[in-house]
Amino acid sequence: MREYIAFHQGKWWHFFMKPFYGLCVRKREGSRFSNFEVLLEEAREDFCAISSAGGIHVVCQDKNGSILYLFFEGEVWRKKVLLENKEAKVYPKHFQLLSVGGFINLFYTILHKEKHLLIHQILMAEDRPPTVVDSIRSEFPCFLAQIHSGTDITVLYEKENGIFGSRLFRWSLKAFGKFMPIHPESACMVKAFLPEPDGRVRYGAFQKIDRFYNLVYFEQNQQGDYTEPVTVNLDCFPESEPIFNREDYTLCLFWQENGGIMSSCLQNENGSWSKPVRYVLPSGVKTVLYGISDGGNMKYAYGYSNDYDVILYGTEGLDCWTVAEEKPEFRLPGYEAEAFASEMGVVTEEQDGFQKNPLMLQLQKELATLKEQLFRLRVENKSLSERMEKMEQRIHIPLAEEECIDEVLLLDE
Numbered sequence: 001m002r003e004y005i006a007f008h009q010g011k012w013w014h015f016f017m018k019p020f021y022g023l024c025v026r027k028r029e030g031s032r033f034s035n036f037e038v039l040l041e042e043a044r045e046d047f048c049a050i051s052s053a054g055g056i057h058v059v060c061q062d063k064n065g066s067i068l069y070l071f072f073e074g075e076v077w078r079k080k081v082l083l084e085n086k087e088a089k090v091y092p093k094h095f096q097l098l099s100v101g102g103f104i105n106l107f108y109t110i111l112h113k114e115k116h117l118l119i120h121q122i123l124m125a126e127d128r129p130p131t132v133v134d135s136i137r138s139e140f141p142c143f144l145a146q147i148h149s150g151t152d153i154t155v156l157y158e159k160e161n162g163i164f165g166s167r168l169f170r171w172s173l174k175a176f177g178k179f180m181p182i183h184p185e186s187a188c189m190v191k192a193f194l195p196e197p198d199g200r201v202r203y204g205a206f207q208k209i210d211r212f213y214n215l216v217y218f219e220q221n222q223q224g225d226y227t228e229p230v231t232v233n234l235d236c237f238p239e240s241e242p243i244f245n246r247e248d249y250t251l252c253l254f255w256q257e258n259g260g261i262m263s264s265c266l267q268n269e270n271g272s273w274s275k276p277v278r279y280v281l282p283s284g285v286k287t288v289l290y291g292i293s294d295g296g297n298m299k300y301a302y303g304y305s306n307d308y309d310v311i312l313y314g315t316e317g318l319d320c321w322t323v324a325e326e327k328p329e330f331r332l333p334g335y336e337a338e339a340f341a342s343e344m345g346v347v348t349e350e351q352d353g354f355q356k357n358p359l360m361l362q363l364q365k366e367l368a369t370l371k372e373q374l375f376r377l378r379v380e381n382k383s384l385s386e387r388m389e390k391m392e393q394r395i396h397i398p399l400a401e402e403e404c405i406d407e408v409l410l411l412d413e
Contacts, residue, residue: 001286006051007294007308008072011058012318014041014310015049023047023060028318040070048095048356050104050293057104057123059095064088065130066107069123074210082121083110083130094142099153099296100171105124107155109136109143118157120169120176131168132386133176135160141191148195155181156193164190164205171311183218183226192253194244198222204253213238215255217271229397230271232264241289243300245314252316254302256287261302261313279313294321 003016017110018036018331023043023376026036030230038058047060058070071078091111104123109116116138121130136142136157143157151171158164165181177409182190182203184274190350198223206213215236216229242255252265253273261279267270285304290312296348303312310318 002046002048002289002291003305004047004049004076004291006049006056006292008056013049013051013166014305015058016305017043017045017047023058029307031319032145033310037043037124040068040079044070044090046092046095048097048291050099050291050298052096052099052104052296053102057097059097059106059108061085061093062091065090067093069106082123089356092140094140096143096145096297097147098147098153100147100153102296104402105145105153107133107143109138109142111312115160116142118155119230120155131176133157135327139160139189140156142239143191144190146193146195154193154195154201156190158189164188183220183229186218186226186229188216188218188229191240192242192244202244204232204244204252206238207231215240215242215253217253217273219271227271232273233262235275241301243289245301247314252314252412255387256289256302259287263314292321312381 001243003014003217006013006015006170007131010029012033014026014028014033016024016036018024021036021038022041024036024038025039026033028034032088034229040062042062043060044063044065045061047058049056049058051057054073056071056072059067059082060070061067065088066081066087067083069080069082071080091109091305093110096107106119106121106123108121109260110119111117116136118133119130120135122128133155134157137160139158140393145155146156147152148168153169153171154166155169155176156164156166159179163181164183165179167179169175170177182188184373186205186207188203188205188207190203194202196202201220203218203220205218207216208214212235214231215233217232218229219227221227233255236255237257240255240257242253245252245254247263248267250265253264254261254263256262257278260281262276263279264276265274267274281304285306286305287302290303290310292301292312292315299315301312303310305311312318
């Protein structure tokens, strides 16, 4: 189970699903959370939430399986339908949100003609079509996505043929590179990965031996070579979801086991890991994987909640959290979405000032366009500089053309 905590307007917002209530939220001002409020009663199953400089972004599905985008801006919530499901069928879509350069990126899966498709979409005011990344297997988690090298995104998944690998989304080109298998000779099922600033990538994976699943660790160095898998823990549950986190500057792996939380820490760079330890949790609590965001940055931690607080393991508590500096977020003016949840606040376009002054609106649009062009030029300049450095080192990185989603697919969905 996943829940999300977002820092916005000087307080923490805790988003969670509650049976018979739908998507709920409660806020923490001071040392304790307030009573929860129902944000969207029609919300079903999985969802994702992230905070940014512009507000809070939430993606979920309704009782008909349609994908909804909720955005909190100022004092009101707005809702926009991203994808209608004409079959009115609800199933897990595994939403994940990432903020890159002020733009909100959405990854999710859809079921189309008995195939699971991994989709990527940039959420902007203008209609930007989603992109099919690949056909994937549906085992949980279906995919993992992480920001790589500042603005690029690495998405990791298992193809239909059972091969684990990744594709790199180059922000400057708005395109995905070729599928690159991960440690193909190890036959590992990758469940966690962590790109490092020095170019290394760390992996946590399950390695099946007979009928047992062992948690193993390996790395990929700057030259693309892999280390041999090192066993972290024996006989894990395949449904466990390992995550990387740092505890007192030490890299650790955390995972669930029998409703509890387990951890093991890297003892040296040779790949030696400490003996796994089990955290003692109060009786009756439910272990939750929390996605915690502030200023567009997202990290994960296991923990549990009570009526007044959220207790996290392997990271600092919310009282001691160091809030990141929020980067400016680009959003075109004229963003239109229906207002909802009247108890949360309702606005119309006239009330919000979208159409009060046509001349001012036109100037705002032109200014926003110029800002977008400037931002993209800066990103492209950075990318070109990096490519020139790599060319000097005689390193060639092949790129693939972008695959666009078929409009008919969206209509069928």
